[in-house]
Amino acid sequence: MTVGIHHLRTFLMAIDEGSISKAAARSHMAQSAVSRRLAELERHVKQLLLERSAEGVRPTVAGKMFCAKADAAVTAFDDAMRSDAHHVRALRIGYAWSAAGAYTSEILRRWQDLNPDVMVRLKRVDDPTGGLTSGLCDVAIMRIPTQGRGLHEELLFMEPRVAAIPAGSPLTGKGEIRLPDLAEYPLVINSFSGTTNLELWRDGRKPVVAVEVDTIDDWQTYIAAGVGIGVTPASTAWMHPHSEISYLPIQDAPPVPVYLVWASNNQHPALRSFIQLALNVVAEVTE
Known part of the structure:
Protein backbone atom coordinates (compact mmCIF):
# COMPACT_ATOMS: atom_id res chain seq x y z
CA MET A 1 0.00 0.00 0.00
CA THR A 2 1.41 3.36 -1.09
CA VAL A 3 0.38 6.54 0.69
CA GLY A 4 0.11 9.53 -1.62
CA ILE A 5 -1.19 13.07 -1.86
CA HIS A 6 -4.79 11.80 -2.08
CA HIS A 7 -4.47 10.39 1.45
CA LEU A 8 -3.44 13.82 2.72
CA ARG A 9 -6.31 15.52 0.89
CA THR A 10 -8.81 13.12 2.41
CA PHE A 11 -7.38 13.64 5.89
CA LEU A 12 -7.57 17.45 5.58
CA MET A 13 -11.09 17.22 4.19
CA ALA A 14 -12.23 15.05 7.11
CA ILE A 15 -10.88 17.65 9.56
CA ASP A 16 -12.48 20.54 7.65
CA GLU A 17 -15.87 18.81 7.59
CA GLY A 18 -15.61 17.22 11.04
CA SER A 19 -17.28 14.15 9.60
CA ILE A 20 -16.29 11.18 7.46
CA SER A 21 -19.70 11.08 5.79
CA LYS A 22 -19.49 14.79 4.85
CA ALA A 23 -15.94 14.33 3.59
CA ALA A 24 -17.16 11.41 1.46
CA ALA A 25 -19.98 13.49 0.00
CA ARG A 26 -17.66 16.40 -0.75
CA SER A 27 -15.11 14.17 -2.47
CA HIS A 28 -17.76 12.08 -4.29
CA MET A 29 -16.49 8.89 -2.65
CA ALA A 30 -18.14 6.11 -0.70
CA GLN A 31 -17.91 6.56 3.06
CA SER A 32 -16.20 3.19 3.36
CA ALA A 33 -13.53 4.29 0.87
CA VAL A 34 -12.82 7.44 2.88
CA SER A 35 -12.58 5.44 6.11
CA ARG A 36 -10.23 2.96 4.45
CA ARG A 37 -8.00 5.73 3.10
CA LEU A 38 -7.76 7.37 6.54
CA ALA A 39 -6.93 4.04 8.15
CA GLU A 40 -4.19 3.47 5.58
CA LEU A 41 -2.69 6.86 6.40
CA GLU A 42 -2.73 6.15 10.14
CA ARG A 43 -1.08 2.78 9.63
CA HIS A 44 1.60 4.39 7.50
CA VAL A 45 2.49 7.10 10.06
CA LYS A 46 1.97 4.64 12.95
CA GLN A 47 -0.18 7.13 14.88
CA LEU A 48 -3.86 7.70 15.58
CA LEU A 49 -4.62 10.97 13.80
CA LEU A 50 -8.39 11.21 14.30
CA GLU A 51 -10.72 10.69 17.22
CA ARG A 52 -13.91 9.08 15.94
CA SER A 53 -17.27 9.34 17.70
CA ALA A 54 -20.99 9.43 16.94
CA GLU A 55 -20.69 13.22 16.56
CA GLY A 56 -17.98 13.00 13.90
CA VAL A 57 -14.20 13.19 13.84
CA ARG A 58 -11.64 15.56 15.33
CA PRO A 59 -7.84 15.53 15.21
CA THR A 60 -5.85 14.01 18.05
CA VAL A 61 -2.83 15.87 19.41
CA ALA A 62 -0.70 13.98 16.88
CA GLY A 63 -3.33 14.75 14.23
CA LYS A 64 -3.09 18.50 14.85
CA MET A 65 0.67 18.38 14.39
CA PHE A 66 0.35 16.22 11.29
CA CYS A 67 -2.33 18.55 9.87
CA ALA A 68 0.16 21.41 9.51
CA LYS A 69 2.58 19.19 7.61
CA ALA A 70 -0.16 17.71 5.43
CA ASP A 71 -1.54 21.12 4.53
CA ALA A 72 1.92 22.43 3.64
CA ALA A 73 2.58 19.34 1.49
CA VAL A 74 -0.73 19.64 -0.39
CA THR A 75 -0.21 23.37 -0.94
CA ALA A 76 3.31 22.80 -2.27
CA PHE A 77 2.11 19.98 -4.53
CA ASP A 78 -0.72 22.09 -5.97
CA ASP A 79 1.64 25.01 -6.58
CA ALA A 80 4.10 22.74 -8.38
CA MET A 81 1.39 21.26 -10.60
CA ARG A 82 -0.09 24.58 -11.76
CA SER A 83 0.62 25.30 -15.41
CA ASP A 84 0.62 29.05 -14.78
CA ALA A 85 3.96 29.75 -13.14
CA HIS A 86 2.85 33.31 -12.32
CA HIS A 87 -0.24 32.22 -10.41
CA GLY A 150 9.81 37.03 14.52
CA LEU A 151 6.08 37.84 14.60
CA HIS A 152 4.62 41.25 13.77
CA GLU A 153 1.17 42.43 14.82
CA GLU A 154 -1.27 45.18 13.90
CA LEU A 155 -4.24 46.08 16.11
CA LEU A 156 -7.41 45.56 14.10
CA PHE A 157 -10.07 46.58 16.62
CA MET A 158 -11.16 46.35 20.26
CA GLU A 159 -13.98 43.92 20.91
CA PRO A 160 -16.49 43.91 23.81
CA ARG A 161 -17.07 40.78 25.89
CA VAL A 162 -20.31 38.91 26.37
CA ALA A 163 -21.48 36.20 28.75
CA ALA A 164 -22.44 32.83 27.25
CA ILE A 165 -25.37 31.58 29.31
CA PRO A 166 -27.17 28.22 29.01
CA ALA A 167 -30.84 28.45 28.07
CA GLY A 168 -33.05 28.63 31.16
CA SER A 169 -30.45 30.29 33.39
CA PRO A 170 -31.78 33.01 35.73
CA LEU A 171 -29.16 35.31 34.23
CA THR A 172 -31.09 35.51 30.97
CA GLY A 173 -33.78 37.54 32.74
CA LYS A 174 -31.42 40.20 34.10
CA GLY A 175 -31.58 43.56 32.39
CA GLU A 176 -27.88 44.26 32.92
CA ILE A 177 -24.98 41.88 33.63
CA ARG A 178 -21.73 42.76 35.39
CA LEU A 179 -18.74 40.60 36.26
CA PRO A 180 -19.72 40.25 39.96
CA ASP A 181 -23.06 38.76 38.83
CA LEU A 182 -21.14 35.92 37.16
CA ALA A 183 -18.88 35.10 40.11
CA GLU A 184 -21.38 32.71 41.70
CA TYR A 185 -21.59 30.55 38.57
CA PRO A 186 -19.00 27.90 37.57
CA LEU A 187 -16.91 28.89 34.58
CA VAL A 188 -16.03 26.99 31.41
CA ILE A 189 -12.76 28.27 29.98
CA ASN A 190 -10.67 27.55 26.93
CA SER A 191 -7.17 27.39 28.36
CA PHE A 192 -5.61 26.77 24.92
CA SER A 193 -6.69 29.72 22.80
CA GLY A 194 -9.37 31.52 24.83
CA THR A 195 -9.30 35.06 26.21
CA THR A 196 -10.83 34.47 29.65
CA ASN A 197 -9.23 33.51 32.95
CA LEU A 198 -9.86 34.27 36.61
CA GLU A 199 -7.73 37.42 36.44
CA LEU A 200 -10.70 39.07 34.74
CA TRP A 201 -12.30 39.30 38.20
CA ARG A 202 -9.80 41.66 39.80
CA ASP A 203 -11.83 42.58 42.88
CA GLY A 204 -14.06 40.55 45.14
CA ARG A 205 -15.24 37.01 44.64
CA LYS A 206 -14.00 34.94 41.69
CA PRO A 207 -15.90 32.10 40.02
CA VAL A 208 -14.72 28.51 40.25
CA VAL A 209 -13.56 26.79 37.08
CA ALA A 210 -15.92 23.96 36.22
CA VAL A 211 -13.89 22.59 33.32
CA GLU A 212 -11.07 23.59 30.97
CA VAL A 213 -11.32 22.80 27.26
CA ASP A 214 -9.15 23.39 24.20
CA THR A 215 -11.73 23.94 21.43
CA ILE A 216 -14.76 26.18 21.03
CA ASP A 217 -16.87 23.12 20.19
CA ASP A 218 -16.25 21.60 23.63
CA TRP A 219 -16.70 25.02 25.25
CA GLN A 220 -20.17 25.37 23.77
CA THR A 221 -21.12 21.78 24.58
CA TYR A 222 -20.39 22.19 28.30
CA ILE A 223 -22.21 25.54 28.49
CA ALA A 224 -25.27 24.23 26.66
CA ALA A 225 -25.36 21.27 29.06
CA GLY A 226 -25.45 23.63 32.05
CA VAL A 227 -22.03 22.67 33.39
CA GLY A 228 -21.05 26.34 33.57
CA ILE A 229 -21.12 29.70 31.85
CA GLY A 230 -18.56 31.38 29.61
CA VAL A 231 -17.14 34.82 28.96
CA THR A 232 -16.09 35.46 25.38
CA PRO A 233 -15.54 38.14 22.72
CA ALA A 234 -18.79 39.39 21.18
CA SER A 235 -17.86 37.93 17.78
CA THR A 236 -18.48 34.43 19.16
CA ALA A 237 -22.22 35.10 18.99
CA TRP A 238 -21.87 36.03 15.32
CA MET A 239 -19.49 33.24 14.30
CA HIS A 240 -20.82 30.44 16.51
CA PRO A 241 -24.53 30.91 17.27
CA HIS A 242 -26.04 28.10 19.37
CA SER A 243 -29.73 27.35 19.94
CA GLU A 244 -29.13 26.46 23.60
CA ILE A 245 -26.85 29.38 24.50
CA SER A 246 -27.69 33.07 24.99
CA TYR A 247 -24.96 35.69 24.55
CA LEU A 248 -25.50 38.72 26.82
CA PRO A 249 -23.43 41.93 27.00
CA ILE A 250 -21.28 42.47 30.12
CA GLN A 251 -21.29 46.11 31.19
CA ASP A 252 -18.01 46.30 33.09
CA ALA A 253 -15.73 43.80 31.30
CA PRO A 254 -12.62 45.18 29.58
CA PRO A 255 -12.60 44.77 25.79
CA VAL A 256 -10.48 42.22 23.93
CA PRO A 257 -7.85 43.45 21.46
CA VAL A 258 -8.01 41.76 18.05
CA TYR A 259 -4.75 41.62 16.10
CA LEU A 260 -3.55 40.68 12.67
CA VAL A 261 -0.28 38.78 13.18
CA TRP A 262 2.23 37.55 10.62
CA ALA A 263 5.76 36.19 10.48
CA SER A 264 8.44 38.67 9.49
CA ASN A 265 9.87 36.25 6.93
CA ASN A 266 6.57 35.59 5.16
CA GLN A 267 7.00 36.44 1.49
Whole structure:
Protein backbone atom coordinates (compact mmCIF):
# COMPACT_ATOMS: atom_id res chain seq x y z
CA MET A 1 0.00 0.00 0.00
CA THR A 2 1.41 3.36 -1.09
CA VAL A 3 0.38 6.54 0.69
CA GLY A 4 0.11 9.53 -1.62
CA ILE A 5 -1.19 13.07 -1.86
CA HIS A 6 -4.79 11.80 -2.08
CA HIS A 7 -4.47 10.39 1.45
CA LEU A 8 -3.44 13.82 2.72
CA ARG A 9 -6.31 15.52 0.89
CA THR A 10 -8.81 13.12 2.41
CA PHE A 11 -7.38 13.64 5.89
CA LEU A 12 -7.57 17.45 5.58
CA MET A 13 -11.09 17.22 4.19
CA ALA A 14 -12.23 15.05 7.11
CA ILE A 15 -10.88 17.65 9.56
CA ASP A 16 -12.48 20.54 7.65
CA GLU A 17 -15.87 18.81 7.59
CA GLY A 18 -15.61 17.22 11.04
CA SER A 19 -17.28 14.15 9.60
CA ILE A 20 -16.29 11.18 7.46
CA SER A 21 -19.70 11.08 5.79
CA LYS A 22 -19.49 14.79 4.85
CA ALA A 23 -15.94 14.33 3.59
CA ALA A 24 -17.16 11.41 1.46
CA ALA A 25 -19.98 13.49 0.00
CA ARG A 26 -17.66 16.40 -0.75
CA SER A 27 -15.11 14.17 -2.47
CA HIS A 28 -17.76 12.08 -4.29
CA MET A 29 -16.49 8.89 -2.65
CA ALA A 30 -18.14 6.11 -0.70
CA GLN A 31 -17.91 6.56 3.06
CA SER A 32 -16.20 3.19 3.36
CA ALA A 33 -13.53 4.29 0.87
CA VAL A 34 -12.82 7.44 2.88
CA SER A 35 -12.58 5.44 6.11
CA ARG A 36 -10.23 2.96 4.45
CA ARG A 37 -8.00 5.73 3.10
CA LEU A 38 -7.76 7.37 6.54
CA ALA A 39 -6.93 4.04 8.15
CA GLU A 40 -4.19 3.47 5.58
CA LEU A 41 -2.69 6.86 6.40
CA GLU A 42 -2.73 6.15 10.14
CA ARG A 43 -1.08 2.78 9.63
CA HIS A 44 1.60 4.39 7.50
CA VAL A 45 2.49 7.10 10.06
CA LYS A 46 1.97 4.64 12.95
CA GLN A 47 -0.18 7.13 14.88
CA LEU A 48 -3.86 7.70 15.58
CA LEU A 49 -4.62 10.97 13.80
CA LEU A 50 -8.39 11.21 14.30
CA GLU A 51 -10.72 10.69 17.22
CA ARG A 52 -13.91 9.08 15.94
CA SER A 53 -17.27 9.34 17.70
CA ALA A 54 -20.99 9.43 16.94
CA GLU A 55 -20.69 13.22 16.56
CA GLY A 56 -17.98 13.00 13.90
CA VAL A 57 -14.20 13.19 13.84
CA ARG A 58 -11.64 15.56 15.33
CA PRO A 59 -7.84 15.53 15.21
CA THR A 60 -5.85 14.01 18.05
CA VAL A 61 -2.83 15.87 19.41
CA ALA A 62 -0.70 13.98 16.88
CA GLY A 63 -3.33 14.75 14.23
CA LYS A 64 -3.09 18.50 14.85
CA MET A 65 0.67 18.38 14.39
CA PHE A 66 0.35 16.22 11.29
CA CYS A 67 -2.33 18.55 9.87
CA ALA A 68 0.16 21.41 9.51
CA LYS A 69 2.58 19.19 7.61
CA ALA A 70 -0.16 17.71 5.43
CA ASP A 71 -1.54 21.12 4.53
CA ALA A 72 1.92 22.43 3.64
CA ALA A 73 2.58 19.34 1.49
CA VAL A 74 -0.73 19.64 -0.39
CA THR A 75 -0.21 23.37 -0.94
CA ALA A 76 3.31 22.80 -2.27
CA PHE A 77 2.11 19.98 -4.53
CA ASP A 78 -0.72 22.09 -5.97
CA ASP A 79 1.64 25.01 -6.58
CA ALA A 80 4.10 22.74 -8.38
CA MET A 81 1.39 21.26 -10.60
CA ARG A 82 -0.09 24.58 -11.76
CA SER A 83 0.62 25.30 -15.41
CA ASP A 84 0.62 29.05 -14.78
CA ALA A 85 3.96 29.75 -13.14
CA HIS A 86 2.85 33.31 -12.32
CA HIS A 87 -0.24 32.22 -10.41
CA VAL A 88 -0.23 33.39 -6.77
CA ARG A 89 -1.28 30.73 -4.29
CA ALA A 90 -4.12 31.37 -1.86
CA LEU A 91 -3.41 33.62 1.10
CA ARG A 92 -4.14 31.53 4.20
CA ILE A 93 -5.82 33.36 7.09
CA GLY A 94 -5.73 31.45 10.36
CA TYR A 95 -7.90 31.92 13.42
CA ALA A 96 -8.58 29.89 16.54
CA TRP A 97 -11.89 31.36 17.68
CA SER A 98 -14.06 33.81 15.72
CA ALA A 99 -12.07 35.26 12.80
CA ALA A 100 -12.74 39.01 12.48
CA GLY A 101 -16.29 38.73 13.78
CA ALA A 102 -18.89 40.76 11.93
CA TYR A 103 -16.17 42.35 9.78
CA THR A 104 -15.19 38.99 8.28
CA SER A 105 -17.69 38.85 5.42
CA GLU A 106 -17.07 42.43 4.31
CA ILE A 107 -13.29 41.91 4.34
CA LEU A 108 -13.60 38.78 2.21
CA ARG A 109 -16.11 40.38 -0.18
CA ARG A 110 -13.96 43.48 -0.63
CA TRP A 111 -10.85 41.38 -1.23
CA GLN A 112 -12.58 39.25 -3.85
CA ASP A 113 -13.82 42.35 -5.70
CA LEU A 114 -10.40 43.99 -5.76
CA ASN A 115 -8.21 40.88 -6.13
CA PRO A 116 -10.16 38.22 -8.03
CA ASP A 117 -6.98 36.37 -9.01
CA VAL A 118 -5.75 35.79 -5.45
CA MET A 119 -7.92 33.58 -3.29
CA VAL A 120 -8.15 34.09 0.47
CA ARG A 121 -8.51 30.84 2.38
CA LEU A 122 -9.93 31.15 5.89
CA LYS A 123 -8.75 28.35 8.18
CA ARG A 124 -9.87 27.63 11.74
CA VAL A 125 -6.97 26.00 13.58
CA ASP A 126 -6.81 24.96 17.24
CA ASP A 127 -3.47 26.67 17.72
CA PRO A 128 -2.74 29.70 19.95
CA THR A 129 -0.60 31.21 17.17
CA GLY A 130 -3.27 30.73 14.51
CA GLY A 131 -1.11 28.32 12.52
CA LEU A 132 1.75 30.80 12.04
CA THR A 133 4.62 28.97 13.73
CA SER A 134 3.71 25.72 12.00
CA GLY A 135 3.58 27.40 8.58
CA LEU A 136 -0.07 26.47 8.19
CA CYS A 137 -1.14 30.10 7.67
CA ASP A 138 0.31 33.33 6.31
CA VAL A 139 -1.48 35.71 8.68
CA ALA A 140 -3.56 35.06 11.77
CA ILE A 141 -6.42 36.84 13.53
CA MET A 142 -5.53 36.60 17.21
CA ARG A 143 -7.06 37.68 20.51
CA ILE A 144 -4.21 36.73 22.81
CA PRO A 145 -0.75 38.36 22.99
CA THR A 146 1.81 37.04 20.54
CA GLN A 147 4.59 35.02 22.09
CA GLY A 148 6.62 33.81 19.14
CA ARG A 149 9.78 35.48 17.96
CA GLY A 150 9.81 37.03 14.52
CA LEU A 151 6.08 37.84 14.60
CA HIS A 152 4.62 41.25 13.77
CA GLU A 153 1.17 42.43 14.82
CA GLU A 154 -1.27 45.18 13.90
CA LEU A 155 -4.24 46.08 16.11
CA LEU A 156 -7.41 45.56 14.10
CA PHE A 157 -10.07 46.58 16.62
CA MET A 158 -11.16 46.35 20.26
CA GLU A 159 -13.98 43.92 20.91
CA PRO A 160 -16.49 43.91 23.81
CA ARG A 161 -17.07 40.78 25.89
CA VAL A 162 -20.31 38.91 26.37
CA ALA A 163 -21.48 36.20 28.75
CA ALA A 164 -22.44 32.83 27.25
CA ILE A 165 -25.37 31.58 29.31
CA PRO A 166 -27.17 28.22 29.01
CA ALA A 167 -30.84 28.45 28.07
CA GLY A 168 -33.05 28.63 31.16
CA SER A 169 -30.45 30.29 33.39
CA PRO A 170 -31.78 33.01 35.73
CA LEU A 171 -29.16 35.31 34.23
CA THR A 172 -31.09 35.51 30.97
CA GLY A 173 -33.78 37.54 32.74
CA LYS A 174 -31.42 40.20 34.10
CA GLY A 175 -31.58 43.56 32.39
CA GLU A 176 -27.88 44.26 32.92
CA ILE A 177 -24.98 41.88 33.63
CA ARG A 178 -21.73 42.76 35.39
CA LEU A 179 -18.74 40.60 36.26
CA PRO A 180 -19.72 40.25 39.96
CA ASP A 181 -23.06 38.76 38.83
CA LEU A 182 -21.14 35.92 37.16
CA ALA A 183 -18.88 35.10 40.11
CA GLU A 184 -21.38 32.71 41.70
CA TYR A 185 -21.59 30.55 38.57
CA PRO A 186 -19.00 27.90 37.57
CA LEU A 187 -16.91 28.89 34.58
CA VAL A 188 -16.03 26.99 31.41
CA ILE A 189 -12.76 28.27 29.98
CA ASN A 190 -10.67 27.55 26.93
CA SER A 191 -7.17 27.39 28.36
CA PHE A 192 -5.61 26.77 24.92
CA SER A 193 -6.69 29.72 22.80
CA GLY A 194 -9.37 31.52 24.83
CA THR A 195 -9.30 35.06 26.21
CA THR A 196 -10.83 34.47 29.65
CA ASN A 197 -9.23 33.51 32.95
CA LEU A 198 -9.86 34.27 36.61
CA GLU A 199 -7.73 37.42 36.44
CA LEU A 200 -10.70 39.07 34.74
CA TRP A 201 -12.30 39.30 38.20
CA ARG A 202 -9.80 41.66 39.80
CA ASP A 203 -11.83 42.58 42.88
CA GLY A 204 -14.06 40.55 45.14
CA ARG A 205 -15.24 37.01 44.64
CA LYS A 206 -14.00 34.94 41.69
CA PRO A 207 -15.90 32.10 40.02
CA VAL A 208 -14.72 28.51 40.25
CA VAL A 209 -13.56 26.79 37.08
CA ALA A 210 -15.92 23.96 36.22
CA VAL A 211 -13.89 22.59 33.32
CA GLU A 212 -11.07 23.59 30.97
CA VAL A 213 -11.32 22.80 27.26
CA ASP A 214 -9.15 23.39 24.20
CA THR A 215 -11.73 23.94 21.43
CA ILE A 216 -14.76 26.18 21.03
CA ASP A 217 -16.87 23.12 20.19
CA ASP A 218 -16.25 21.60 23.63
CA TRP A 219 -16.70 25.02 25.25
CA GLN A 220 -20.17 25.37 23.77
CA THR A 221 -21.12 21.78 24.58
CA TYR A 222 -20.39 22.19 28.30
CA ILE A 223 -22.21 25.54 28.49
CA ALA A 224 -25.27 24.23 26.66
CA ALA A 225 -25.36 21.27 29.06
CA GLY A 226 -25.45 23.63 32.05
CA VAL A 227 -22.03 22.67 33.39
CA GLY A 228 -21.05 26.34 33.57
CA ILE A 229 -21.12 29.70 31.85
CA GLY A 230 -18.56 31.38 29.61
CA VAL A 231 -17.14 34.82 28.96
CA THR A 232 -16.09 35.46 25.38
CA PRO A 233 -15.54 38.14 22.72
CA ALA A 234 -18.79 39.39 21.18
CA SER A 235 -17.86 37.93 17.78
CA THR A 236 -18.48 34.43 19.16
CA ALA A 237 -22.22 35.10 18.99
CA TRP A 238 -21.87 36.03 15.32
CA MET A 239 -19.49 33.24 14.30
CA HIS A 240 -20.82 30.44 16.51
CA PRO A 241 -24.53 30.91 17.27
CA HIS A 242 -26.04 28.10 19.37
CA SER A 243 -29.73 27.35 19.94
CA GLU A 244 -29.13 26.46 23.60
CA ILE A 245 -26.85 29.38 24.50
CA SER A 246 -27.69 33.07 24.99
CA TYR A 247 -24.96 35.69 24.55
CA LEU A 248 -25.50 38.72 26.82
CA PRO A 249 -23.43 41.93 27.00
CA ILE A 250 -21.28 42.47 30.12
CA GLN A 251 -21.29 46.11 31.19
CA ASP A 252 -18.01 46.30 33.09
CA ALA A 253 -15.73 43.80 31.30
CA PRO A 254 -12.62 45.18 29.58
CA PRO A 255 -12.60 44.77 25.79
CA VAL A 256 -10.48 42.22 23.93
CA PRO A 257 -7.85 43.45 21.46
CA VAL A 258 -8.01 41.76 18.05
CA TYR A 259 -4.75 41.62 16.10
CA LEU A 260 -3.55 40.68 12.67
CA VAL A 261 -0.28 38.78 13.18
CA TRP A 262 2.23 37.55 10.62
CA ALA A 263 5.76 36.19 10.48
CA SER A 264 8.44 38.67 9.49
CA ASN A 265 9.87 36.25 6.93
CA ASN A 266 6.57 35.59 5.16
CA GLN A 267 7.00 36.44 1.49
CA HIS A 268 3.44 36.04 0.17
CA PRO A 269 2.99 38.89 -2.34
CA ALA A 270 -0.59 39.62 -1.22
CA LEU A 271 0.10 39.74 2.53
CA ARG A 272 0.59 43.49 2.96
CA SER A 273 -2.34 44.30 0.70
CA PHE A 274 -4.65 42.09 2.73
CA ILE A 275 -3.54 43.64 6.04
CA GLN A 276 -4.17 47.14 4.72
CA LEU A 277 -7.56 46.21 3.27
CA ALA A 278 -8.69 44.67 6.57
CA LEU A 279 -7.64 47.81 8.45
CA ASN A 280 -9.50 49.99 5.93
CA VAL A 281 -12.70 47.94 6.20
CA VAL A 282 -12.73 48.14 9.99
CA ALA A 283 -12.04 51.88 9.90
CA GLU A 284 -14.86 52.52 7.41
CA VAL A 285 -17.42 50.40 9.26
CA THR A 286 -16.67 52.00 12.64
CA GLU A 287 -16.78 55.60 11.38
